[in-house]
Amino acid sequence: MSVLFISGIDTDIGKTYATGMIAKVLMQQGINVITQKLVQTGVARDLSSGKMGVADDIITHRQLMGIPLQPCDVDNTTCPYRFEKPASPHLSARLASDILNPDVITSATKSLQADYEVVLLEGAGGLLVPITEKLLTLDYIAQEGYPVILVTSGRLGSINHTLLSLEAITSRGLEVHSIVYNHIHDSAAQTDAEIAAGTIEFLQKYLAQYYPTAHWLSLPVQDNDGFNNIDYILPQNFI
Ligand SMILES: Nc1ncnc2c1ncn2[C@@H]1O[C@H](COP(=O)(O)OP(=O)(O)OP(=O)(O)O)[C@@H](O)[C@H]1O
Ligand SMILES: C[C@H](N)[C@H](N)CCCCCC(=O)O
Numbered sequence: 711m712s713v714l715f716i717s718g719i720d721t722d723i724g725k726t727y728a729t730g731m732i733a734k735v736l737m738q739q740g741i742n743v744i745t746q747k748l749v750q751t752g753v754a755r756d757l758s759s760g761k762m763g764v765a766d767d768i769i770t771h772r773q774l775m776g777i778p779l780q781p782c783d784v785d786n787t788t789c790p791y792r793f794e795k796p797a798s799p800h801l802s803a804r805l806a807s808d809i810l811n812p813d814v815i816t817s818a819t820k821s822l823q824a825d826y827e828v829v830l831l832e833g834a835g836g837l838l839v840p841i842t843e844k845l846l847t848l849d850y851i852a853q854e855g856y857p858v859i860l861v862t863s864g865r866l867g868s869i870n871h872t873l874l875s876l877e878a879i880t881s882r883g884l885e886v887h888s889i890v891y892n893h894i895h896d897s898a899a900q901t902d903a904e905i906a907a908g909t910i911e912f913l914q915k916y917l918a919q920y921y922p923t924a925h926w927l928s929l930p931v932q933d934n935d936g937f938n939n940i941d942y943i944l945p946q947n948f949i
């Protein structure tokens with residue numbers, strides 16, 4: 711019945727990986743879970759049919775979960791809005807002469823809720839990304855009242871982006887459900903082991919002090935060989 715919104719401090723921070731892996735672990739715990747993508751930009755058009763394909767992030771979610779595309783993926787219930795231009799959704803939609811109607815996304819989520827216990831809804835980019843000229847992602851989350859899972863990493867600059875995102879969630883009266891710390895950038899350019907460790911230490915203390923009910927999840931780098939490198943466990947009371 712529950713919907714959790716997966717956002718992140720920016721695009722490419724690991725929301726898709728976090729969403730797919732959380733879904734996989736919930737599935738292994740016997741929970742009937744599905745993922746959804748708010749809106750996907752950068753989707754390739756099928757050359758023969760001319761139609762937009764299934765959203766890339768949905769395909770990755772299913773690969774990470776180790777299951778095939780589901781009927782609700784093929785009929786695009788899990789991502790009704792797909793656009794070609796890999797840009798902010800408001801712009802990608804405009805370039806396709808379309809305007810995203812948030813009610814379409816909400817009714818897709820409700821239809822998924824009828825069949826699944828948990829829906830993990832992944833955003834595009836960060837919290838203040840516009841999905842229309844007038845509606846920000848966070849406006850939509852607030853309208854629906856979804857708890858937020860925020861994905862971050864040890865990339866230099868992440869502390870500031872994480873705290874700003876937490877402030878934004880709190881200022882709308884929304885629940886910070888979890889922080890997912892993605893280890894993907896621990897050894898990236900401009901980041902080293904001390905920075906990554908210092909970021910983890912600071913964020914964990916900050917969370918414990920200001921968001922004591924929020925969960926801390928650690929997402930390891932996934933290998934390409936079966937995506938089975940799960941060395942983190944969701945806490946018992948995660949759902
Ligand atoms: N834990 C991880 N293990 C392995 N690769 C990862 C991990 N996290 C991120 N990546 C890599 O970083 C890329 C960007 O991550 P991801 O697609 O999850 O970002 P995103 O936050 O979902 O971006 P978007 O805003 O486009 O949805 C992935 O394609 C993948 O190559
Ligand atoms: C195409 C990209 N990978 C994402 N899906 C969309 C990111 C939108 C970011 C907009 C912005 O913050 O300026």
Ligand SMILES: [Mg+2]
Binds near residue numbers: 832
């Ligand atoms: Mg993604």
